[in-house]
Amino acid sequence: MDFFFMFFSLLIVLSSLGVMLFENAIYALVSLLFVFFGVTGFFLLLGADFVAVAQIFVALAGIIILFLFSIVISRSTYNIRWKMPLQLKGFAVAISVLFFVCLIYIIKSIPWEVSLDLLAPRPTTARIGDLLLTEFVFPFHLVGVFIVVAIVGSVLFLRSEKGAE
Amino acid sequence: MFNLINMLLVAAFLFSAGMFVVFSRRDSIGILMGVQLFLSSSAINFVAFSRFVTRQIEGHMVALFILIVAAIQVSLFLAIVLRVYKERKTSDIDEIQDLRE
Numbered sequence: 407m408d409f410f411f412m413f414f415s416l417l418i419v420l421s422s423l424g425v426m427l428f429e430n431a432i433y434a435l436v437s438l439l440f441v442f443f444g445v446t447g448f449f450l451l452l453g454a455d456f457v458a459v460a461q462i463f464v465a466l467a468g469i470i471i472l473f474l475f476s477i478v479i480s481r482s483t484y485n486i487r488w489k490m491p492l493q494l495k496g497f498a499v500a501i502s503v504l505f506f507v508c509l510i511y512i513i514k515s516i517p518w519e520v521s522l523d524l525l526a527p528r529p530t531t532a533r534i535g536d537l538l539l540t541e542f543v544f545p546f547h548l549v550g551v552f553i554v555v556a557i558v559g560s561v562l563f564l565r566s567e568k569g570a571e
Numbered sequence: 572m573f574n575l576i577n578m579l580l581v582a583a584f585l586f587s588a589g590m591f592v593v594f595s596r597r598d599s600i601g602i603l604m605g606v607q608l609f610l611s612s613s614a615i616n617f618v619a620f621s622r623f624v625t626r627q628i629e630g631h632m633v634a635l636f637i638l639i640v641a642a643i644q645v646s647l648f649l650a651i652v653l654r655v656y657k658e659r660k661t662s663d664i665d666e667i668q669d670l671r672e
Contacts, residue, residue, distance in 0.1 A: 419584060422584065423588070438607060445614070452621075454634065457614075461638060505587050506587035513579045513583060518623075518624060520575050520624060534628065534631060534635070553639075
């Protein structure tokens with residue numbers, strides 16, 4: 407268990423360093439893919455089986471493909487330059503490091519009430535299905551409406567005015 | 572090694588990495604990658620608390636909704652970016668600064 411935790415946290419740390427530092431957008435996208443792999447591994451370590459598989463479907467297969475196609479489409483069609491310049495502002499470094507140090511201090515100084523009886527994690531899918539239709543029915547339907555709004559909005563927004571009406 | 576505090580520290584690193592990406596990248600799609608790092612770290616936090624502190628499953632529900640809303644947000648944001656790219660022929664945020672038509 408410790409080995410898997412070390413492996414996935416190393417994967418997440420190195421891949422987020424890749425997202426930060428790569429200038430080429432496609433390289434940064436592949437690093438983001440590995441970050442999502444690491445996050446899936448973390449979900450599995452924490453016993454969240456349904457959330458891990460949902461992460462694979464939604465983030466790995468959906469979001470990455472959306473990013474990839476938009477990176478490919480939003481280049482100039484005549485001279486395809488993959489290199490997007492990255493301006494390393496000292497401000498960004500200072501703010502991020504300061505924020506991280508504050509977070510480390512806060513996390514280490516709060517006495518978290520970790521529950522002492524850590525049983526083996528149980529399968530969560532049935533319980534999530536129960537909760538989605540009883541306690542979380544309002545967010546569930548709201549997210550459904552949100553998806554429809556996003557689909558209709560994207561199609562309307564990207565339609566060109568000079569097209570055949 | 573596998574306890575709550577180390578999980579929270581990795582999520583905090585992801586969050587500050589996302590913050591650095593949002594502040595230092597010049598293209599709109601790179602900024603959205605930083606926002607994805609924000610959302611992933613929040614989801615890890617929720618599921619870690621659900622496993623270690625409360626033994627309930629509401630943390631998993633919130634992580635699910637975070638995932639879904641992140642995907643919707645990505646698609647809408649990319650629609651906007653592609654539309655702006657069609658008009659302005661660039662996706663550099665330093666050049667897309669005014670809201671004129």
